[in-house]
Structures are given as C-alpha cells and as structure tokens.
Amino acid sequence: MYRGSETDPPDDRCLRTTPLAIIVDDTSRILIQGITGPTGRSYAERMVQDGTPLVGGVAPGRQGQSIAGVPVFDSVEDAVAATGADAALSAVRSALALGAALEALSAGIRTLVVYTENVPLHDAIRMRAYARACGARLLGPNSAGVISPGKANLADLNGSNLRSGRIGIVSKSGTLTYEVIDDLQTRGYGASSIVCLGGDPVIGTTYADVLPLFEADNQTDLVVLIGEPGGRLEYEAISAISRMKKPVVAYIAAQNAPPEKRMGHAGAIYDSGDTSAAAKLAAFRAAGCEAVGRVTEVVTAVERALQRAAA
Amino acid sequence: MIVLLEHEGKAILASCGIAVPDGGLYRDLPKTLDGELVVKAQVFAGGRGKAGGIRSASGRAEALRVAEEIAARPLAGVRVEDVYIEHRLAIDREFYLSALVDRDLGMPVLVASADGGMDIEAVPRGRLVRQSVDPLLGLEPFMVERLVRGLGLSGDQAKAFARLVEQVYRALIAHDAELIEINPLVLTKDGTFVAADAKVVLDEDAAFRHPGRRAQPEGTAFERASRALEVIGVEIAPTGGVAAIMNGAGLTMATLDEIIALEGQVSGVVELHGATMHGAERIADVLACVLEHLKPEVIMVNIHFQFRSLETIAEGILKAMDRLPHLTPDRLVLRLRGEKEAEARAMLAGHGLTIIRDFGPACIEAVRLTRLTTAA
Numbered sequence: 125m126y127r128g129s130e131t132d133p134p135d136d137r138c139l140r141t142t143p144l145a146i147i148v149d150d151t152s153r154i155l156i157q158g159i160t161g162p163t164g165r166s167y168a169e170r171m172v173q174d175g176t177p178l179v180g181g182v183a184p185g186r187q188g189q190s191i192a193g194v195p196v197f198d199s200v201e202d203a204v205a206a207t208g209a210d211a212a213l214s215a216v217r218s219a220l221a222l223g224a225a226l227e228a229l230s231a232g233i234r235t236l237v238v239y240t241e242n243v244p245l246h247d248a249i250r251m252r253a254y255a256r257a258c259g260a261r262l263l264g265p266n267s268a269g270v271i272s273p274g275k276a277n278l279a280d281l282n283g284s285n286l287r288s289g290r291i292g293i294v295s296k297s298g299t300l301t302y303e304v305i306d307d308l309q310t311r312g313y314g315a316s317s318i319v320c321l322g323g324d325p326v327i328g329t330t331y332a333d334v335l336p337l338f339e340a341d342n343q344t345d346l347v348v349l350i351g352e353p354g355g356r357l358e359y360e361a362i363s364a365i366s367r368m369k370k371p372v373v374a375y376i377a378a379q380n381a382p383p384e385k386r387m388g389h390a391g392a393i394y395d396s397g398d399t400s401a402a403a404k405l406a407a408f409r410a411a412g413c414e415a416v417g418r419v420t421e422v423v424t425a426v427e428r429a430l431q432r433a434a435a
Numbered sequence: 436m437i438v439l440l441e442h443e444g445k446a447i448l449a450s451c452g453i454a455v456p457d458g459g460l461y462r463d464l465p466k467t468l469d470g471e472l473v474v475k476a477q478v479f480a481g482g483r484g485k486a487g488g489i490r491s492a493s494g495r496a497e498a499l500r501v502a503e504e505i506a507a508r509p510l511a512g513v514r515v516e517d518v519y520i521e522h523r524l525a526i527d528r529e530f531y532l533s534a535l536v537d538r539d540l541g542m543p544v545l546v547a548s549a550d551g552g553m554d555i556e557a558v559p560r561g562r563l564v565r566q567s568v569d570p571l572l573g574l575e576p577f578m579v580e581r582l583v584r585g586l587g588l589s590g591d592q593a594k595a596f597a598r599l600v601e602q603v604y605r606a607l608i609a610h611d612a613e614l615i616e617i618n619p620l621v622l623t624k625d626g627t628f629v630a631a632d633a634k635v636v637l638d639e640d641a642a643f644r645h646p647g648r649r650a651q652p653e654g655t656a657f658e659r660a661s662r663a664l665e666v667i668g669v670e671i672a673p674t675g676g677v678a679a680i681m682n683g684a685g686l687t688m689a690t691l692d693e694i695i696a697l698e699g700q701v702s703g704v705v706e707l708h709g710a711t712m713h714g715a716e717r718i719a720d721v722l723a724c725v726l727e728h729l730k731p732e733v734i735m736v737n738i739h740f741q742f743r744s745l746e747t748i749a750e751g752i753l754k755a756m757d758r759l760p761h762l763t764p765d766r767l768v769l770r771l772r773g774e775k776e777a778e779a780r781a782m783l784a785g786h787g788l789t790i791i792r793d794f795g796p797a798c799i800e801a802v803r804l805t806r807l808t809t810a811a
Contacts, residue, residue, distance in 0.1 A: 166742065219643045244641035245536055246570075246611055252541045253570045282741045282774070299683025302739050303794055306772070323684060325538035352688070356539045378688035380695045382669060418696050419689040420795040 145272030146292075146317045146337040146344075147235055147261065148211055152276050155200065155209040155233070156181045157224045158216035159191050163239070167215060168192035174283035176276045179207040182224075200231040211235040213269065213278045221265060222247035229258045237278050238264030238322070248326040255328050262328025268298030268320035279320065281305075289314020291426065292338040294331055295350035296321050300377055300419060304348060307423045316343040325354070331361035339368045346429055348422065351376045353401040362411045371429040374408040374415040375422045376401045436613060437637040437650050440477040442519045444633030448617070451606040453599065454629045458521025461502035464495070468520065472498040476505045477517040481554075486511035491523060524629055529619035530586065531555055531563075532599065534607040536614070543568045543607055545600060547582045552619035574604045595628050611641030657703060657728035664720050665713070667706040670729070676700030677801045678731035680721060682707045682738050690737050690798065699802035702729040707738075711747050718751020723759055732808040734762075735801040737770040737794070745771050745779035752783065764788045768804060770797035 144151065154171065158164040159181025171178040172192045180195050180203045187198040197203035200212065212233045216224045221240040228236050229251075236255065243251075243265035255262035263270055269279030273288035280298050286305065291313050295301045298320055305315060319334050321327050331349055338344045349372055351358040358376070365372045379401045397403075401417065408415035414425040414432075439447070445455045459465045461474070472495070476488030483489060488510045492498035502518040509515060529552035537544045545566045550558045564585030566578045579600050583593045599620070606615050616634040623629055642648040652659050654670070661668025667684075671691070677699055681687040687706040694701050705725060710717050725734060738748050748771065756762050764787035771779050772792055780790055789804075791797040 170742070218640060242640045244611055244644070245613060245638045246608060246641070249536065249542055250570050257571060280741060285741075285773075295685075297683065297685025297688075299681075299687075299739060300685030300689055302741060302773075303686065303689060306739075307794075326536065326541045350685075352685075354538075360539075377685060377692065379692045380671075381688055381691070382671065418692055420693060420798075 143342055145275050146334075146341050147270050147272070147319065148276040148278055149272050150175075150177060150275040152177055152211045152235070153179045153207060153209045154276065154278060155179065155203050155207070155212040155228075157183075157200065157212055157214040157228060158220075159183055159194075159196055160186050160189070161215060161217075163215040165191055167213060167239075168194065170283070171277060174277045176278070176283070179203075179209050182212075200228045200233065204231045204233070209233065211237075211278065213237045213239060215239045218242040218244070222251055225251040225262070226254055229254050229260050229262075233260060235261045235270075235278075236263070236328075237267055237269045238262065238328070239267060239269060239280065240264070241266045243324065245324075245326060248324055252326060252328045261333075263320065264322040264324070264327060266324045267322035267327070268295075268301065270317065270319045271315075272317040273315055279318065281318065287314035288316070290316055290343060290345040292316050292341065292344040292347040293318040293350070294321065294334045294338070294347060295319070296323050296327075296352055297350060297377065298323075300350050300375075303419050304350060304375065304422050307419070308348075308426065311423050311427075313423075313426065316341060321357075323352075330357045332357070332364040335361060335364040335368060335372070339370055344370065346370060346426060346433070347372045348426065349374045351401075351404055353378050353381060353404065354399050356397070356399060358404045359397075359407060362407055362413075365411060365413065371433045372413050373422065373425045373429050374405070374413050375419065375425075376405045376408070376415065376417055377419070379405070379417040437639050437648065438479055439633075439635040439637065440479070440516055440519075441475060441633055442477060442517070444615075444635035445630065447606060447610055447612075447635055448615070448630050448633050451602050451609070453602050453606070453617075454627060455633070456521040456524055456629060456631065458519055461499060461506070461518040461520050464499070464520055468522070469495045471523040472520050473523045474498050474501040474505060475519045475521070476510050476515045477519055478510055478513045478515055480511070480513045483510055488515075492520075524621045524631055525624040526619075526621050527624045527626075528622040529631075530596075530622065530628075531558070531618045532603055532620045533614065533616035533618070534603045534612075535616070536607075537567065540567055542570055543604065545578070545582060545604060547586055547600070549586045551621075555616075555618060568604065574601060591626065592622070595626075599628050610635075611638045611644060612636060613638055655728075657724070660724050660728060661705060661721075664710065664717065664724060665708065666710045666721055667708050668703060668724070669705075670703045671701045672703075674702050674728075674730040675732055676702045676805055677733050677735055678703050678705075678725045678729045679735040679737055679801070680705045680707065680725065682711070682740065682743075686737065686739060689794075690735070693795065693798040694735075694802060697798055697802045699798075699805060702731050711740075711743050715747050715750035715754055718748055719754035719758060722752065722755035722762065726759060726762055731766075732805045733766055733768060733801050735768045735770065735797065737797060738772070739770075739794075740773035740775075742774055744775040745773060746775050746782060749779035749782040752788075753786070756786070765804070766808075768797055768801040770794060
C-alpha cells in the first residue's frame, strides 16, 4: 500500500491558487507502460523536460532499472504500490495493448491513454468495456493523448511550443490538433486542455464524455471540437452541446475524402443516417454552432463565437 | 478491414459448425457435386443477383458452362474474382442473421429478421431485432432468447436458431471479425437452417493472432506501390494537378480539403504513416513513387512534426532531386513546420525551393503553381 513519500507534491488541493485542469494536471502521478521501448523512452524524456509529474514506468523483467530518472517496475500493481500512480500512458506494441490496459485498470489507474496504433477491434471493445466498468477514463486506442499546458503532458504534442490559455480542444486526430493549436497561438489564443480521443472506430472516451468536463472547467471559455466522417459520435456531441452554456466551434475534416468502401449491408443499419463530413457540418450548424470544413477557417470561427458569446 | 468473398466466408462459417450448402470453385469442383445447382459470381460488391451473377443450373455440365460465362466478363463493372457452384436449397423460409461491431456502442451487436433474402436496408426497422452483447458478459441466454422470441420462433426451430446465434457470435469473436452476415439464412423444407450466402469482414489489425491473414492487394498501381513503401497513398483523380505528401491522417484530409476548396486539382495524397523512421532514402522513394504514378504538375510536401526531425524530410527531398532529374525545384512546394525547422531550411537553402511555413499560404502557392504550369 502506498503511504506517500517526501517527494510527493503537498496535498494542497483545497489551498492551491491555480485551479485543477480536466483529466490530468500537476497533481497527477503518471506511469508509462512500455517505458523501455523507443516510444516509451522518448515520452519519458519529454515528460521530465516538460515538468510533467512522471513517477515511474512499467516493463516486465526490467524492475530496478531507471529511465529518464524514474524507476521501472515489473508490473503496474508494483508501480502503483510504490509511487501512488493514478494515470498511465501505454506505448506497448499492439499485440500487448489489451493486456497492458486491463492490467493498468485492474491496478486502479484512473486515467489511461492508449497511444498504441493498430489495436485489434475486439481488443479495443474489451478495454473500453472494462474501463467503463471500473469507472476509469480511457483515451484511445490510437490517441495522441491529453495535455493541460504547463501542468501535465501525456500527449504526442511538444509542450514547449504550447501556450496555456482558455480554449479547450477535443479531437480524434493528433495532426489536425497541431494545426488548430498553431493557428490559435498565432492569433494569441492558448489552450486550457487538449484531449485527443483517438482515431479508431471504437474508443474509450467520446466527445460527449469530454464536453461536460470543459463546461464545468473554470479555465475554459470555448471548446473547439475536431470531427471526421464516419460513426455517430459527433451527433452525440451535438446533444451534449445543447446542455452547455459555453460556445463550441466544430471543425469537421475530410469533406473531400473518397467514400470508404462499404463493408456490407449490415454496416449500413448501424451507420444509420448520413455520417458524411458534409452532413455532420450541416448538423452542427443547424444546432447553432459555428462550424467549418477547412482547418484554415477555425480561428475566425472561434473569434466569431467569442464575439457572439460576449454580445 | 479484410473483405472476404462468399466462398471464403462460408469456409469460416463451416469451421464454426454452421451448415452451408455443399459446393466448390468451378475450376476445382468436387466430383460428387451434381444435380440442381446454383452458380455464383464471387465479387467484392453487393447486388450481384440483380446483375445476373447468380444463376441456376441443372447438372454439372450446365453449371460449368454457366460458370465459364460468368467468369468471362465483369459483372456490372466489377471484376469477377472466381465462380462458386453449390447445391440449390429447397427453401421453406428465408431469415436474416448477422453479428457485427457497432462502433458507436463500442460492442458487438446481433441482428436478426424473419424477412431474409432481401436487401437488409429495405427491411422495415420494426422487423429487425437487435441485441447488443456486453463483451464483459459475453453472449448470455437472455440475449439469445430475445432474438428467438423476436422472430416468433418456437419448438425445434427456436432451438436450432438459438444454436446458430451462438455459433455466429462465436465466429465473430474467434475470427476477430468486424462482420459476419448470413442473408439469406434458409430454413429448408426438411427443417434445417443453412447459410445460403455469407458476408465476412475480418480485422487486419488482429493478423498477429491469425497466421496467414493478410489483406489482398487492393487499389490502383499507385496505392499498391505506396503500400509497399509502408505509406498510405490514395489516388483521387487522374494524373496531373497537385500530389501532396503529409504526416498524419488528419493533416492529409485537411490538405486535400484545402486544395479542393481553393479550386485546385489533386491527383493523390500520401500519408507518411511513420515512414520517416526508415530514413531519408525512404522519403526519396515516396517522392519517386508519387512522381512516377501520379505525374503531378506540383508536389506539395506538407509536414508538421512535433518530435521527429524535419532534417530527415529535407535530406529525403535533396536525395530525390539528385535521383530524379525531372523533379525540378519549381515543381515543389514545401511546408515544413515544427522540430528542427531552421536546420531543415538551412539544408534546403540555395536549391531554389519554395518553402512556406504556414498551411494556408502553402496550399495557395501549390494551386497557383499548377495553374502556371497548366497555362504554359
């Protein structure tokens, strides 16, 4: 059982002057699963540089080693017992991703980012179901992670280029997120938190899960939602937005993507309704959101929404 | 996503204990197959019945003759991969049964209907019974019973259908499938359920659990050549215009959208998909592949790296220009942003290349250049 240590940040949650960010912040205690692999190691080095509260790593058979100055453990259970970790980023290979996720969730990890790509569909289904059953937050698979600039960086984003500010971002795509952040920063806007849900068909956390967190977050004034064709998660998001006071700007990419080859008629039963980028764009507009189909239009849409909110 | 042909799908069903009609491919027809037969085009498309891809035949000789006819030409514009011949069933009723992954629910779903044999999209919603399966529970008897009751089955038929539901669900999980669809599921005159058709889609990402599973080479010559370089190439339009190379699926989609919004023409896009880790030579290979297959007027290289070094991209571009004399600097628009940006620019300086830091202006320049080339 973890009893705390002298190097722990003081438990000042009721005294602190900077409010907590959503999902992760400077009081998180973070592990990297697969820390001895190239991806895990580079994440570790970046987190330490960024001042992210990385407390350890997991790599079976490597207990006792140290990477980027943090200890390596054989199992998540051991790591949690020794460090009090409550969040993890998994960068193991795809064949091991399900096992690693179930292990982390079983050991009590509350926030899990699965960065791994090409995770089998049925493995994604099982990790999602178990995370929900545990009441934990799973981002991914194939998630570029989550970052609250200046507080914690569990993301495939270079923290040193990021400015903190009052715009929340929730996205399926990592690289679109880079573009949007860049444009926002050029015009003087920073981000409160950036949440990448993952680009796979089955993912642990949805837009509709994240939007209420931004709504309740007193560091966020406006949310940029970055969506894509396929699936109905963007439509669920529209229902969540109807219960929000803060403005949401939607950017729906891939307006010109060649239509995906239909997998079979049964797929169409569940792709009920039109899940094209154009239909999603129109739905956000019909719901009263500023919504655009080009990445170069996002910042002006944000400015329009902020003006509308101020008026 | 690996889409199987009917006969491949039926082999999977049969391996899970589901009854399928006796049959075989026409070139290698089992000696015993004779009598009333059905001859079926094996195509990667729906609607083959209406297009004349399913025909009856009496006896082996006629079936083989019909098979040769079907094999000889495309079916409604789609290549016929093979021809499958099987026993014709004595049909009493036709049902529908499928197991699939509902991406929004994030779990498997079973769908059944007493109105099989027709396009399932045409079946009224009220005639479909759907049952999701929580993966932490697996298939529970109450789920199966709900499907059976929903179809109004009783007695032996109910028992047989329940067993089939279990087999189909097990097939979905055991084979890491995205879809197992049986339509029609025939109840024969002698009271047994037989899968008269099969549509199976497998998950390529689960290949490590299924030795031998590999996606069939698909797509255009450019798309296949891209795959060989471990990048994702998508051909959009006939040759010419802009061909664009990006990192990340999101940036790829956004670049395509932007150029089209600017009324530019895009012949194809490439997503590097981590190919940078194979070094500069691989980047040069990708440029060569784009140039050869798409013959674009302009190649746009639009890279935004958070951690990987833009120096690899710069080196790859220089190598490609060395190797390919017709890859002249006036045909390239480079948008390089992020890690080691200054170093990459320094490497590329003095080669007459257009390097633009921002996404929008770089797309505008690429479109402007194609117009100049087209006008000239």
